[in-house]
Amino acid sequence: xxxxxxxYREKYGFRTKVGYDAIYEGYPNEEMVRAxxxxxxxxxxxxxxxxxxxxxxxxxxxxxxxxxxxDLSGINFENIIYYARPEVNRxxxxxxxxxxxxxxxxxxxxxxxxKKYLLGLSAQFDSEIVLRRIKEELKKLGVxxxxxxxxxxxxxxxxxxxxxxxxxxxxxxxALNSAFFSGGSFIYVPPGVKVPxxxxxxxxxxxxxxxxxxxxxxxxxxxxxxxxxEGCTAPVYSKSSLHAAVVEIVALPGAKVxxxxxxxxxxxxxxxxxxxxxxxxxxxxxxLDSNIGSKITMKYPSVYMRGENAKAEIISVAYAGKGxxxxxxAKAVHLAKNTSSKIVAKSVSAEGGEANYxxxxxxxxxxxxxxxxxxxxxxxxxEKSKTNTYPYTNVQNQESSxxxxxxxxxxxxxxxxxxMSRGLDEDQAMSLIVSGxxxxxxxxxxxxxxIEFKRLIELxxxxxxx
Amino acid sequence: xxTLLKIQNLHAxxxxxxxxxxxxxxxxxxxxxxxxxxxxxxxxxLALTIMGDPRIKVTKGKxxxxxxxITRLEPNERAKLGIFLGFQNPIAIEGLFLASLxxxxxxVLGKKIADKEIDEALRKINLPKDFLYxxxxxxMSGGEKKKAEALxxxxxxPRLAILDEFDTGLDVDALRTISKAIKSLMNKYxxxxxxxxxxxxxxxxxxxxxxxxxxxxxxxEGNVKxxxxxxxxxxxxxxxEKYAEA
Numbered sequence: 156x157x158x159x160x161x162x163y164r165e166k167y168g169f170r171t172k173v174g175y176d177a178i179y180e181g182y183p184n185e186e187m188v189r190a191x192x193x194x195x196x197x198x199x200x201x202x203x204x205x206x207x208x209x210x211x212x213x214x215x216x217x218x219x220x221x222x223x224x225x226d227l228s229g230i231n232f233e234n235i236i237y238y239a240r241p242e243v244n245r246x247x248x249x250x251x252x253x254x255x256x257x258x259x260x261x262x263x264x265x266x267x268x269x270k271k272y273l274l275g276l277s278a279q280f281d282s283e284i285v286l287r288r289i290k291e292e293l294k295k296l297g298v299x300x301x302x303x304x305x306x307x308x309x310x311x312x313x314x315x316x317x318x319x320x321x322x323x324x325x326x327x328x329x330a331l332n333s334a335f336f337s338g339g340s341f342i343y344v345p346p347g348v349k350v351p352x353x354x355x356x357x358x359x360x361x362x363x364x365x366x367x368x369x370x371x372x373x374x375x376x377x378x379x380x381x382x383x384x385e386g387c388t389a390p391v392y393s394k395s396s397l398h399a400a401v402v403e404i405v406a407l408p409g410a411k412v413x414x415x416x417x418x419x420x421x422x423x424x425x426x427x428x429x430x431x432x433x434x435x436x437x438x439x440x441x442x443l444d445s446n447i448g449s450k451i452t453m454k455y456p457s458v459y460m461r462g463e464n465a466k467a468e469i470i471s472v473a474y475a476g477k478g479x480x481x482x483x484x485a486k487a488v489h490l491a492k493n494t495s496s497k498i499v500a501k502s503v504s505a506e507g508g509e510a511n512y513x514x515x516x517x518x519x520x521x522x523x524x525x526x527x528x529x530x531x532x533x534x535x536x537x538e539k540s541k542t543n544t545y546p547y548t549n550v551q552n553q554e555s556s557x558x559x560x561x562x563x564x565x566x567x568x569x570x571x572x573x574x575m576s577r578g579l580d581e582d583q584a585m586s587l588i589v590s591g592x593x594x595x596x597x598x599x600x601x602x603x604x605x606i607e608f609k610r611l612i613e614l615x616x617x618x619x620x621x
Numbered sequence: 622x623x624t625l626l627k628i629q630n631l632h633a634x635x636x637x638x639x640x641x642x643x644x645x646x647x648x649x650x651x652x653x654x655x656x657x658x659x660x661x662x663x664x665x666x667l668a669l670t671i672m673g674d675p676r677i678k679v680t681k682g683k684x685x686x687x688x689x690x691i692t693r694l695e696p697n698e699r700a701k702l703g704i705f706l707g708f709q710n711p712i713a714i715e716g717l718f719l720a721s722l723x724x725x726x727x728x729v730l731g732k733k734i735a736d737k738e739i740d741e742a743l744r745k746i747n748l749p750k751d752f753l754y755x756x757x758x759x760x761m762s763g764g765e766k767k768k769a770e771a772l773x774x775x776x777x778x779p780r781l782a783i784l785d786e787f788d789t790g791l792d793v794d795a796l797r798t799i800s801k802a803i804k805s806l807m808n809k810y811x812x813x814x815x816x817x818x819x820x821x822x823x824x825x826x827x828x829x830x831x832x833x834x835x836x837x838x839x840x841x842e843g844n845v846k847x848x849x850x851x852x853x854x855x856x857x858x859x860x861x862e863k864y865a866e867a
Contacts, residue, residue, distance in 0.1 A: 572672075573712050576708075577777070579726065580695075583725065587714070587721070590717070594715065594716025
């Protein structure tokens with residue numbers, strides 16, 4: 156653990172001292188929510204947003220902690236900072252950012268990736284987006300890439316879908332997010348527009364005891380296509396942080412949305428995220444969801460196939476090292492005819508880590524001739540590590556098919572020996588075996604992220620095992 | 622010629638089972654040695670032991686490579702010294718491109734492989750370029766696996782190549798092609814230890830020495846004639862009592 160933290164600390168887990176304009180902490184209450192709402196200018200015609208927040212707070216206070224999954228009793232709501240606004244003006248160029256903050260992103264190589272591979276990037280620092288870069292090409296396509304706060308105030312289509320896919324009372328952490336949401340992204344892609352390169356948001360937690368509650372809403376209009384990437388890291392602290400995001404995606408008829416997550420939080424972060432999408436006729440939604448860091452992650456990206464011929468593909472991968480629980484999975488909900496879903500879940504448990512797959516396949520009565528396939532593979536690196544599978548299936552019509560296979564394997568000594576006979580040391584050999592095990596995921600990623608993901612795996616294995 | 626590999630009184634077991642019972646073997650630079658023997662005589666175990674398979678326990682004896690005692694070295698350290706094992710049953714590694722493995726190996730072994738060399742090696746083994754983008758030994762036929770091993774051999778150019786039954790699973794044409802490719806590597810510095818239980822390979826590669834292994838020991842040594850006799854008369858007849866004892 157120490158060894159691992161040292162490596163992570165150096166590359167991703169470093170701390171930066173910056174000033175903050177506003178910090179709200181203590182057990183969540185109405186006053187805090189009102190103050191945040193005022194900060195965000197939710198007055199007059201925008202007052203409804205404050206009402207939305209306050210209602211969400213009520214849900215949060217009423218709802219019990221989820222009891223069906225990992226133990227979350229380590230979260231102390233007293234000790235979380237619910238809003239932390241760094242002393243910085245929104246920048247449009249990297250140069251405009253204060254040096255200290257710019258250096259954080261430079262150390263993480265974000266400006267380089269942005270320049271080379273992205274049409275748009277936003278960078279969140281604790282509770283606020285501190286930079287948004289939009290290339291001319293993206294503007295020309297008529298794509299909206301902005302803050303959710305701006306979306307709520309100025310884009311009726313945002314308001315139409317906001318909180319509709321993940322309502323504030325969905326679960327305790329979605330409620331908390333809905334009360335304190337700040338930052339994140341709103342993306343709208345007009346009909347028929349195919350965005351040729353990805354858009355990305357990079358989330359950085361900096362402050363100790365942080366609560367980060369961003370919102371993301373992506374709307375792909377008819378026949379539109381877009382790939383969105385989120386990356387995240389945080390400094391290593393002894394006290395826990397909480398990341399509770401809400402992500403909503405709407406793929407209108409014929410649209411295609413691919414959502415890529417490279418989760419690499421430090422191992423003091425509780426990562427409890429609600430990700431859900433709806434796919435209309437002939438639309439496709441792909442979640443490429445990876446979880447390497449965090450203390451406990453609970454995340455089950457979902458697709459509700461509401462239109463005929465809608466498609467869902469969810470590839471979820473997780474690496475649970477020492478002291479980590481990755482409770483991840485997927486939900487495919489078939490609500491219309493001829494819909495099809497594919498779930499691939501792969502997890503690695505090492506050094507006593509625990510990786511659980513939790514999945515739901517549901518096929519409604521109306522969803523005749525639908526098809527669902529799920530494949531869950533778990534790889535155990537040692538005897539101390541754990542894995543569990545909780546697949547739930549609910550099929551309401553006779554004309555649909557569901558196939559589910561699950562497989563648990565141990566790290567093969569024979570594979571290690573084979574690779575070591577080619578000159579690789581044990582860590583290198585293990586990295587290649589684990590990356591290979593995750594290849595269903597890696598081979599779907601845009602190249603630069605595939606390289607990054609393999610590097611993260613290598614870092615985990617070098618630091619954590621042996 | 623200097624001695625490249627020297628094995629002294631090597632005993633080894635897998636679990637409780639004694640497999641090697643006092644092997645002595647010496648290979649000089651540039652030599653080609655065959656190890657032959659009936660099934661279960663310990664040939665593959667010997668190959669794996671030289672490479673450092675952790676499942677095999679050396680209970681007695683020593684292995685020297687270029688006068689360095691390598692008996693307790695990790696497999697990757699042996700590889701770095703210049704030892705290569707072409708596996709009898711190379712294991713599949715799903716999700717790892719053969720190209721990535723070759724790149725990574727070349728890197729850690731401190732070798733640079735030019736694109737031209739890769740093209741040439743593929744051509745020698747009669748493989749299409751996209752073969753490099755198959756997963757290592759995954760969804761490959763027996764013959765393809767042997768070709769993949771041969772490809773790595775050609776590109777990594779070790780000092781000592783141990784080839785464990787590279788001839789099985791190959792049809793006559795493929796055997797000829799691969800034998801020819803292997804021969805193209807032979808020079809006065811590079812040595813080969815070729816394990817086989819058929820002698821048909823003698824038609825393509827001429828050994829300097831032939832060792833016959835039975836019951837975890839080398840029971841008879843000779844030259845190419847010995848291999849040919851075995852093909853003609855079989856182990857029982859050539860070895861007589863020694864075979865019966867084992």
